[in-house]
Amino acid sequence: xxxxxxxxxxxxxxxxxxxxxxPHVETVAVGVWIGAGTRHESEDAAGAAHLLEHMAFKGTxxxxxxxxxxxxxxxxxxxxxxxxxxxxxxxxxxxxxDLPLALDLLADILQHSRLDEEELARERxxxxxxxxxxxxxxxxxxxxxxxxxxxxxxxxxxxxxGNRDSVAAMSREALCRFLRERxxxxxxxxxxxxxxxxxxxxxxxxxxxxxxxxxxxxxSPPARxxxxxxxxxxxxxxxxxxxxxxxxxxGDPDYFALHLLSNILGGGMASRLFxxxxxxxxxxxxxxxxxxxxxxxxxxxxxxxxxxEQSAELLFTLCDELRRFAEGPTAEELARAKxxxxxxxxxxxxxxxxxxxxxxxxxxxxxxxxxxxxIVARIEAVTRDDLRRLAHGxxxxxxxxxxxxxxxxxxxxxxxxxxxx
Numbered sequence: 211x212x213x214x215x216x217x218x219x220x221x222x223x224x225x226x227x228x229x230x231x232x233p234h235v236e237t238v239a240v241g242v243w244i245g246a247g248t249r250h251e252s253e254d255a256a257g258a259a260h261l262l263e264h265m266a267f268k269g270t271x272x273x274x275x276x277x278x279x280x281x282x283x284x285x286x287x288x289x290x291x292x293x294x295x296x297x298x299x300x301x302x303x304x305x306x307x308d309l310p311l312a313l314d315l316l317a318d319i320l321q322h323s324r325l326d327e328e329e330l331a332r333e334r335x336x337x338x339x340x341x342x343x344x345x346x347x348x349x350x351x352x353x354x355x356x357x358x359x360x361x362x363x364x365x366x367x368x369x370x371x372g373n374r375d376s377v378a379a380m381s382r383e384a385l386c387r388f389l390r391e392r393x394x395x396x397x398x399x400x401x402x403x404x405x406x407x408x409x410x411x412x413x414x415x416x417x418x419x420x421x422x423x424x425x426x427x428x429x430s431p432p433a434r435x436x437x438x439x440x441x442x443x444x445x446x447x448x449x450x451x452x453x454x455x456x457x458x459x460x461g462d463p464d465y466f467a468l469h470l471l472s473n474i475l476g477g478g479m480a481s482r483l484f485x486x487x488x489x490x491x492x493x494x495x496x497x498x499x500x501x502x503x504x505x506x507x508x509x510x511x512x513x514x515x516x517x518x519e520q521s522a523e524l525l526f527t528l529c530d531e532l533r534r535f536a537e538g539p540t541a542e543e544l545a546r547a548k549x550x551x552x553x554x555x556x557x558x559x560x561x562x563x564x565x566x567x568x569x570x571x572x573x574x575x576x577x578x579x580x581x582x583x584x585i586v587a588r589i590e591a592v593t594r595d596d597l598r599r600l601a602h603g604x605x606x607x608x609x610x611x612x613x614x615x616x617x618x619x620x621x622x623x624x625x626x627x628x629x630x631x
Contacts, residue, residue: 224396238404239562241301243570246392257372306405317418356612394426403565433507437608439623449521449615454511460575538598
């Protein structure tokens with residue numbers, strides 16, 4: 211896996227075809243990754259990328275929804291998709307001999323979906339139920355509040371699912387417009403991993419995806435971080451909170467340092483937050499750090515939840531641990547984090563699907579696939595001074611605080627900023 215080889219071809223029009231051959235398997239994972247997600251939506255079409263993903267499986271000019279499901283399952287395969295803020299992915303996993311069927315299905319649903327009005331009416335209701343489910347799940351909702359407060363009044367801050375009003379009013383024309391403008395060749399990658407020959411995937415892609423437009427609308431405006439507080443009073447048993455800061459984007463020299471910092475602070479049972487918040491103080495069952503990176507921005511944050519009467523102590527403890535980290539990690543902490551990050555990287559690439567996803571995402575965000583030895587070398591090159599400098603930079607920015615639950619006695623934003631200073 212450390213020496214995993216891949217091949218890349220750019221076809222006329224800009225469509226990229228990437229493959230990684232894994233000779234020890236008999237299956238293949240193949241998919242289409244498109245650089246179009248939530249941040250590419252207009253305000254009145256919030257949620258279009260996600261709703262379009264749903265509608266792709268509801269029937270094409272050649273196949274109805276039942277036939278799509280039956281064709282892939284008749285060969286023992288599976289077909290799925292997901293939407294993020296910056297890309298949408300459609301993918302299949304099946305036996306290698308059935309690769310042509312998978313690519314034909316993917317090409318069909320992406321280029322020839324009927325977007326039937328009756329199906330759209332039903333699927334709007336399905337997505338509205340998804341939104342309602344998130345609104346009833348504070349551990350999910352608090353992350354949407356955090357993202358919205360970090361990047362307010364812009365697509366990058368909106369929930370991937372959209373909002374009730376925009377989804378309820380979403381028209382077929384709005385979906386068709388998003389499809390025409392955003393599902394274009396230069397932003398599309400066909401990626402496959404497993405028992406696969408590059409020439410076969412290239413030939414199939416060239417013959418099947420000619421219906422994609424060669425160009426579309428320009429990329430979305432640059433991200434504008436603002437920060438601040440978003441506190442929502444709700445009758446839950448716990449207060450759920452996220453505290454975070456603007457962070458490096460994909461491709462930034464500090465990208466790997468950011469992930470090491472997140473690991474040391476809140477990446478496992480030996481992390482500082484786990485030991486202080488859970489083991490020493492018993493304030494929370496769940497506490498962790500995270501790093502969310504985008505093409506031109508990023509976020510670093512910590513999440514936890516606790517009973518309302520302990521929420522102030524929990525928040526102040528998180529602030530204190532963040533401030534202490536600005537002094538830098540110990541040599542032992544850094545060495546452990548490097549091993550964890552390297553092991554996580556290698557373990558994440560032990561399936562065809564994970565390799566295909568990694569290949570496509572790196573091409574989308576880095577413009578190339580970083581070889582595993584290069585990634586390991588960049589991780590190993592991070593020093594304690596790098597993390598100290600990065601932590602100082604994070605804490606010097608305006609923080610973002612999101613909290614939801616019974617908030618009587620919860621600290622105000624000015625108090626939190628002072629505690630972090």
